Amino acid sequence: MNGTFHKSLKNPNCDVLKKLDRVLVNEEFTSKFGRAHAIFHPYLISDHSPAVLVIPDGIVCKPKSFRFMNYIADKPEFIPLVENVWKKVVNGVPMFKVVQKLKALKKDLNFLNWQNGNIFSKVKDLKQKLKVAQAEVDDNPFDKTVKAEAVKLLNEYRDACKDEMKILKQKVRVKWLEDGDKNSKYFHSILKSRKSKSRVESICNDHGQRFFGGEVADQIVEHFKKNLGSSSNTQPVEDLGDIFTKVLSAEEANSMVVEVTNAEIKEALFDIDSNKASGPDGYTARFFKKAWPVVEMIYV
Template identity: 20%
Template sequence: MPYQLDNWCLNFQQIHDFVTHTWQKPNIGSPIFSLSKKLDFVRVQIRSWCLNNKKFWGVDWKNFSEALSVEGEAIQSVSDASAYLSNIVTSKENILLQLQFWKQRCKKDWILNGECSTKLLFSKVKCRQKKNYISLLLDEDGLLKFGQQEVQRIVVHSLKKTFKCDALPIYDSEIDIVLQELHLPSLTSSQVNNLERPFNAVEIQATMFDLGNYKSTGPDDVTAEFFKLHWHMIGD
């Protein structure tokens, strides 16, 4: 499974430097090949940086509030108050970073901590699979055929025979008259041309920015927030 980018690290200057340096390098190949290679390289760099800079991102709200309360009671001058406010801002930024870190891992942690299939559910699923399994079928001659390959062959042959069309249907002018009387909606030529035209850069950007920050655009697990923050380089 590919490494999913950590959104908590994307606002650090080192990460911006990684992306800028990578996108300045020339790549030989098609645009999509070049984009894929650059994303792979950036993902490796970001993963290495995150592992080297990762801290314990747990939020201890009790200690946080108690520390600020003690510090607030000790204020005796304007300089103390200024330092206290500065500490609040810094602490808030750290806590938001911690929350972002854990938010992206909630689903994985839920699975690891018990949100898994129980033995009872697993046995029920296996029983249902066995019940729905088709082990034999009658062929056209009325003979029983056993085994997965024989059953598959009979099913495929039956579907081909059912949906096979040897000749075009006979044209009936009355059908056209009935359809015209129904006044069914239809696309105009301009609407058809609009649907068939290639996507433009504005539509691609709008679609990307409509995605949630923790969503991935593909199996490479590069989050939408990564593209949003660096669209001025990647979007070109």
């Protein structure tokens, strides 16, 4: 554990302050206690902030939000499924139509993902079956039925491995290693560390009171209600003077409100990395790239 560095706390003009305190854990600890977190207290007269490691007794199960899994975009059922939903009539402006049809797609896409089962377990199961089948081929090299079964399992195993790699690549969101090794342990380690870093287990309000669990979200909402839900009187500014030195020309301003074309939308979406989410609805850019021949019709 490192300390909290400050140049001179007694000097009121000193603004050098760096918090270096850390609680270090290994991969095994993260695997066993995924919800563990640390609470740092004021360092007072010490160079270190006291850290309290909290290990919750249990995990509260919450409904999972929708996440589009990229690998299902390569399944033969994907395009017909999207096309069937996209043909439904929705009244409203183009953006409203897109949102409603994306919402309608979520249930069917989740079902398609569910049909493929647990990919990681599927890979392990097929690997064991393939070993047995290949051993039978070695024992019966002239049996065409045994060979055909081994070839079938080999193809299924390869497809499952590809799906597994796509899922890992999407979840980890790091640049793909180009050394030919799938590095499963490396990717799983990154996944665990990301889960630990992106959680907010407790929060303090303006009065220093700490809240845990489900109360965290309520305090965040209250904070923004207090800061964004209030209004105050403002005075009109007649002469802006030199406040705004850089302004758009009339031509540039008009170009910002012209109608957006299909080509521009396609160019923007296709420029996004396939593993990146294009919005809070859970869909990745991979969805739009794969389904573009179908979904672009809504703008026509």
